[in-house]
Amino acid sequence: MIENRPWLNFLAHAILVVGVLVVAFPLYVTFVASTLTLDEIIHVPMPLLPGGHLWENYSQVLTAGSEGGAAAPVGRMMLNSLIMALAIAFGKIAISIIASFAIVYFRFPLRKLAFWMIFITLMLPVEVRIIPTYKVVSDLGMLNSYVGLTLPLIASATATFLFRQFFLTVPDELAEAARIDGAGPLRFFKDVLLPLSKTSIAALFVIQFIYGWNQYLWPLLITTEESMYTTVIGIKRMITSGDALTEWHLVMATAMLAMLPPVAVVVLMQRWFVRGLVETEK
């Protein structure tokens, strides 16, 4: 604190509290709506205190889904989302950690080319090349499958770069000592590099888990069977046109379920999350 200005401190707290409340308001209303019946929501204005149908609504969406729109149970969708998020997070970490090990610790022809091939993918999000990627995946017969959901998305440069930056900071003496002791590259990777990379892996895991869980356009395109829907797609499919026709209480319960895992990951792993975010972008 540089100088004491009580009214400024008060103002700072006031602005932060307003900010926190405005940011939380949509979440609060969603939660309240997920505990009401449809009639209570449609009867304008809807109550702003939680109702008594929390258990009913959540168990209905988890086991049976909504009555109109998509009828697939959300439990199944959450499993799909979880598989997708975990496969993308672990897949990305696995293929990029070995790729950056090769780029940093070996000299070989085509090394620069490999580096630039990976680097260029940093720039183009899936959204840009939707139709051709869809075509490739459908030609490979991967529609409506977990492989089709995850494999195209694990090609990304961010993780490779994070590991490359980290490996470059690992002291050379470690590799030298390993070599003198007669350890081969794979032994060095497994016993020295991997344990050192633990925090980077944790940080990356948080970011990529959220990335995988929140995918929208890709699953929207390649999943046509209800049993393959992810939670985020499920919400979209439950919304029918017209405010009154949509079963908002069930949509909101599903929205809560869709937000719960990634928000929990961010809040519980906050330290790694912040690290991962700031480091992958720099």
Next chain:
Amino acid sequence: MEKRVVFRSRWLPYALLAPQIAVTLIFFFLPAGQAVWFSFQLQDAFGLKTQFVGLANYAALFADSNYLASFKVTAVFSVLVAGAGIAIALLLAVMADRVAKGALAYKTLLIWPYAVAPAVAGVLWAFLFAPSIGIVTYVLKKNGVDWNWVMHGDQAMLLVVMASVWKQISYNFLFFLAGLQSIPRSLIEAAAIDGAGPARRFWTIVFPLLSPTTFFLLVVNIVYAFFDTFGVIDATTQGGPGAATHILVYKTYYDGVKAADLGGSSAQSAILMLIVIALTVVQFRFVERKVQY
């Protein structure tokens, strides 16, 4: 920077790189190349015959007033999202940097929307502002505002901007907070001793020193508004009413998937790729020069 100590093996580095390169080739270079290739072709309505038409698809795009309108919508949308997102996050970050007590609690309570999927963010805000049942709509109507984003284009735009900004504030906030905390206290103390008040210190010292962060966030937010907001739009307005929120990515998707216009959609993909590459180059140029003062 290069390693001095390296390992030697004829085959191992290739084996280690193989998975990443394979995935990149199949799901990245192949489709990107195909997008460019399709963009020079015209397909008949049944997809039976294709014909090489050169730049005709591009010419058709730029003669199409809908496409040009979509450019304008995207520009307005991304300026609003980036501008509002950065301004609000900066205000909150400066305040959070100032308070001594409860800083961590505020931080935790402000960063969670990062974890919410754009499509879910869209649904949440669409529900608050739903024309007939929304709780905010109810308050607005009480105050004489005729709120119905299904009918009014500018209100639809406002809705998708709010949902997009809400989700992005946490990201900007974290970067600003990290930037603020890396500014040496001695600089600010020196200015305070010289009699500069808080507002003056902010505009003459803190804000200029934050300019690399601000610039970085500007590019990231524009890319976010261009691409990641697809979910927000698809879950709320679906480009409507009319074409009031038909941003470029949405149009590329719509023309390719719903209207099955492969050539036109591919040409749009190619143009989007050029825009992203241009943005990335601009960012690298400026980051190297370190924008300051």
